[in-house]
Amino acid sequence: PEEKLKETQYTQPAIYIISVILGYILLEKGLQxxxxxxHSLGEYSACTIAGSLAFETGLSLVKLRAESMQDAGITNPGTMAAIIGMTDEDVISMCNTISSDESVVVAANFNCPGQVVISGDINAVHEAMGKAHDLGARMAKELNVSGAFHSPLMDPAKKRLSAALDTIEINTATMPVYANVTAQPTTEADELRSNLKNQLDCPVKWHETIDNMKTAGATEMMEVGPGRVLQGLTRRIDKKLISKGVETLEQIEGIAHV
Structure with a gap:
């Protein structure tokens, strides 16, 4: 049922399955x-396409990740909000000013110039939203999420996922995988494992990731899986980058080899 698919413990595995299947078909058609x-959950799809995670292993991790995040959201209630029209540095400074030992808010997603998502305790996030308006933000909008993802409030989920990651096989990647937590590429199994462990309570450095991929020679980006959010972010980061997307099997048939 559609209502069930909206719950994160079902949404995450569904997105992973669709993204990886589409990715495998693209590989079979010669698009290497x-x-x-x-981005966030998408790092698991990326690791699978790069050969570092077996499909079944990735799916089991994604299921555990979703359940752990849902549970952490109940244990440590929190929320997230998109801040539009402030620099990364100003958002970080604002969060540092508001955060305390009792209530925390952090920059969680550096998506593109002028777009940062914050995450943390409900009161702290609401205070930061008001402060952002005072500091000249064009918009501060709370997101419809079940927890404070990519913040210290996800520590219980990180511990559960880390324990599982220690037990599974991760292979050397066949191509560079750019990590959310570092925005740097790696093919090493131990680094990939560490990056996935640290992802849950650390910010997603997407803007920096795209910049670094561009510096490494990327001229075209292809978003594989449901949605077109990353295509929009890529255009805001650098309009010169060609940005495409594949959401369905039908779209694959119309794609020329890159």
Missing amino acids: PDMVAG
Whole structure:
């Protein structure tokens, strides 16, 4: 049912399955990427396409990740908000000013110039939204999420996922995988494992990731899986980058080899 699919413990595995299947079909058709990256959950799809995670292993991790995040959101209630029209540095400074030992808010997603998502305790996030308006933000909008993802409030989820990551096999990647937490490429299994562990309570450095991929020679980006959010972010980061997307099997048939 559609209502069930909106719950994160079902949404995350569904997105992973669709993204990886589409990615595998693209590989079979000869579209070989030079490098891969994924935003938050998408990093698991990227690792799978790069050969570092078996499909079944990735799916089991994504299921555990979704359940752990849902549970952490109940244990440590929190929320997230998009801040539009402030620099990364100003958002970080604002969050540092508001955060305390009792209530925390952090910059969680650096998506593109002028767009940062904050995450943390409900009161702290609401205070930051008001402060952002005072500081000249064009918009501060709370997101419809079930927890404070990519913040210290996800520590219980990180511990559960880290324990699982320690037990599974991760292979050397066949192509560079750019990590959310570092915005840097790696093919090393131990680094990939560490990056996935640290992802849950650290910010997603997407803007920096795209810049670094561009510096490494990327001229075209292809978003694989449901939605077109990353295509929009890529255009805001650099209009010169060609940005495409594949959401369905039908779209694959119409794609020329890159």
